[in-house]
Amino acid sequence: MKVTDTYNDIKEVNLAYLMLAQNMIRADREAAVFRLGISEEIADILEALTPGQILKMASSDMLLMSFRFDDSLLLDLLANHERERGVGHIHAAILAAGKPVETAA
Template identity: 30%
Template sequence: MKLVNDSDAMWELNMSYLCLAQRLLQSDRAIGMFRLGVSADVAAALAALSVKHMNDLASAGQLICALRPSRHGVISALTRATPPVDIVRLHTALALAGLALPDEAAS
């Protein structure tokens, strides 16, 4: 028995992502853009979304965020046994910073 259907789970994930994105961008736009892996144009669009538009996007039936480390090697490297947590955070930030933004990859 499924407790939550896929549509509800997608809506919840999408809304969580949009709320987090807005909070990160309002707190510090540059750091928010880096953490989200979005361009200035996408950041501006996310920051400007109303609650109604966020709900509409969340209800689209598709995930609106993507797992950035899409290569197996990156995920594998980030999840192996490593030294202290501070080094893990730094390594994660460096690995994600090296990935091209979706808009840049298409260019």
């Protein structure tokens, strides 16, 4: 895989993430804040972005989203296929809810 392919893939992921996040916030703000792991301040910023601003942000070659599962227990709960899927995902959601949200610095 070429470096340019990787950068293009990152830009596509950024665009999809920003559009999804904005749509989620507009549809159900409380659920979006929880599911995205963001603060109300970040939600306000994302909701107010114009299409041009979203395209500009998405064109960065740096991944804009971050993974919430930064510990092995949460990762295991989401990836483990041996447990009943629903119970593992509920437990993972509870653990994720206790993690600090992303804020604007």
